[in-house]
Amino acid sequence: MRLLKFLPLLFFGFLQAQEEVVQSVYFEFDKYTLDEKQAAGVIDYIRKTDSTRIESIQIFGYCDDRGKEAYNFKLSNNRANTIKEKLMENGIKNKIIVTIEGKGRILIDDDLVENLPEVRSKNRRVDVVINLKKLPEIDIPGFFTSIQKKHVVGDHIYLENLLFERGSSKLTFKAKTQLDKLAYMLQKYKALQFEIQGHVCCTPPNQREAIDRDTKKRQLSKNRAQSVYKYLTFKKIVKTRMTFKGYGNTVPLGKGSEYDRRVELVITSI
Incomplete structure (x- = not known):
């Protein structure tokens, strides 16, 4: 099943939760390889982030709910390591990548989810979490x-x-x-x-x-x-x-x- 050919290969999701920014990279079913467009997108995302504020990077891999549990843990871990290797190849220092973890499958309730194929496609992902140092306080003249x-x-x-x-x-x-x-x-x-x-x-x-x-x-x-x-x-x-x-x-x-x-x-x- 190749539903993702109808979707963008790389989806940018930004979450502003205090000093944390998240980008999600989506994979095709049962795959953990990146094509050149995906790889360029990941690197460009990191480079556009203010490097002086990057405190650490965490990488979490996920799978959809199909397949055996052990296989999905391995696949999600492979996806996370694919992203890690690509970052390091492009100059991201290993010491700031503090977590590389496969989380396995994300369970969903088939009866309660509308558009199940799309939901599953979004669960086949890696989240790149950039933890940012707090901005210095700006004093306004008075x-x-x-x-x-x-x-x-x-x-x-x-x-x-x-x-x-x-x-x-x-x-x-x-x-x-x-x-x-x-x-x-x-x-x-x-x-x-x-x-x-x-x-x-x-x-x-x-x-x-x-x-x-x-x-x-x-x-x-x-x-x-x-x-x-x-x-x-x-x-x-x-x-x-x-x-x-x-x-x-x-x-x-x-x-x-x-x-x-x-x-x-x-x-x-x-």
Whole structure:
């Protein structure tokens, strides 16, 4: 009986069960040999899996429910070894193949199964189980109102009192008080590097930047960032840890114009 000539010789079945991926390779009745198409498919499957995450490979062979039990165990074991040999021929290291096992036949209830020939054909298979190492946790940048014990690149430090008067880049008393606290924390966490980002509000629609009333130049957001840079330098924060840049009106907070007259820090290295 050659039902499989009507089916694909290689069937890809992916099961995402935590960190385990399974591919099933199907065989013809009473056979344990692979043709070239099947062999290429198995190897391609392994190669497309991230090799840095492969912890181990398990290979399990199965048969349908026909035939004697001892014969089916031998056949299922031969199928499993066929896959193992093909993997090793193509550079898969033996040490990561931790299991090669024939499971024998898969029993089914003839009275309860519809399309019995198809079910049997799917039981004539080898499951290649790839056990994957867990992906490292990815830290997503966040928004904070003070320096934290642990930061990731991209974290924003928004200081609530680091606000400016309209048209001004001069630090207020409240701003300096908060920068004093910030400088203390930056001395504590000396590995942190950051960009000082200046912002403005209330500019005409066709003007990205605002005019600094003291310098009369349209670089208010940059001047605000530079004021903070200079103050932190005065508080003994090493210059090489800091850069500054003006962002004009491009990053509004949406909380009101007074909150857009601000400077915030963005972590660039930890």
